[in-house]
Amino acid sequence: MINTNNNIQYKCEARFLNVKSRKHLSPIKHQKTNFFIADIFNNLTFQDDIASMEHPLFALKAGDTKDRLYQHGNITIQVKPTSIGLATIHDKDIWIYCISKLMQAIYEEKEISRTVHFTIYDYLITTNRHTSGSDYNRAKDALERLSGTRITTNIETAKTKEAHGFGLIDAWRVVEEKDGRMVRVSVTLPDWLYRSVTSKQVLTISPNYFRxxxxxxxxxxxxxxxxxxxxxxxxxxxxxxxxxxxxxxxxxxxxxxxxxxxxxxxxxxxxxxxxxxxxxxxxxxx
Incomplete structure (x- = not known):
């Protein structure tokens, strides 16, 4: 007599083993080969805010220009894109980098504000990106999408719950050299996110997240x-x-x-x- 349960389990395992396995992690693009790069990696602990980890504020597909509505329990999130598409989860790296810089300053008991200043080179290196001209341009495009994507939600941060809308970043500014190469960046985070950071509603994440x-x-x-x-x-x-x-x-x-x-x-x-x-x-x- 055939054991039906075992037979089903065998078929399931066989189907599972036939799934094509592709590498999910990209290589480490920048080895810690000098003191400057080592300083970037060692001093910055990556942090992400809890609310955006729980709820899908960012698109998983580039070029998505459709309005999105997400509802779960008593949480409602409406996301409206720019003409160049919704901010993607890869664009979120700028958010994570800014949050990490703010948390680093808090731990070091430095004064902070909603505006975070950094060099684009440090951002690209730290988030495991290349540093070619096209990578600089992609970072600028990400800032555009983050600024233009509008969120309307009633998610609570720092024990404050209110229905309101905001951009994923309030403002950004890039200083460029004469050759057009971006050098320094200033990003102003929305008050909603800033409240989350200052109340330490963040979690440490692995550097391999960027891979x-x-x-x-x-x-x-x-x-x-x-x-x-x-x-x-x-x-x-x-x-x-x-x-x-x-x-x-x-x-x-x-x-x-x-x-x-x-x-x-x-x-x-x-x-x-x-x-x-x-x-x-x-x-x-x-």
Whole structure:
């Protein structure tokens, strides 16, 4: 007599093993080969704000120009793009870099404001980007999308809950050399985010977050970091995880992405497993 449950399990495992595994982490582009670069890496602990880790404020696809509405429980988020598209989760690196700079200043008991100043070279190096002219231009495009994307939400930060709209950044300014090369940048964060930072509603993230190639992987890491944290494990139904990521891809593609993460085990900080029978994704702390 054939054991039906074992047969089903075997077929599920066979399908899982047939998923093509692609590298999820890009190489480290800048080795710590001199004191200057080592200083950038060693002194800055990367921080992300809890609210945007929990809720999908950023698009996972470049060039997305559709209005988006996300509702979960009593939280409502409406996102409106610019003509060049919604700010993406790769654009969010500027947010993370600014938050990290502010938190560093707070730890060092320095005076801070909503405006963060930095050199574009430091930003590119620290977030594992190349430093060619096109990379400088892409950073400028990211600032445009962050400034133009409008969020209307009732998310609570620093125990303050209000329905209001804001840009992902309030303003930005770039100082350029005569050859047009960007040198220094000033970014003014929205009050909503600044409140979150000053009340320390942030979490430390892995530097390897910036090595994750796929937007979906970055979003999944954020959710794992927020919910698993330092706990042993976090379980979530695949459909709910799909909703929380804000993915606009068909759920079958999302499922393939999860299987690929399981196969490569390249998600920073967390192991990922997938219970096929119950459609549950399990994150365990590495």
């Amino acid at each position: 994750l190639r796929k937007p979906l992987d970055r979003r999944i890491y954020e959710l794992a970091r927020k919910h698993c944290g330092n706990q042993t494990e976090w379980k979530i139904g695949l459909k709910l995880l799909y909703k929380k990521t804000g993915s606009t891809e068909p759920i079958r593609n999302f499922r393939i992405g999860i299987k690929s993460l399981v196969a490569t085990n390249e998600l920073p900080d967390y192991n990922v497993s997938y219970d096929l029978n119950n459609d549950i994704v399990i994150f365990t702390n590495k």
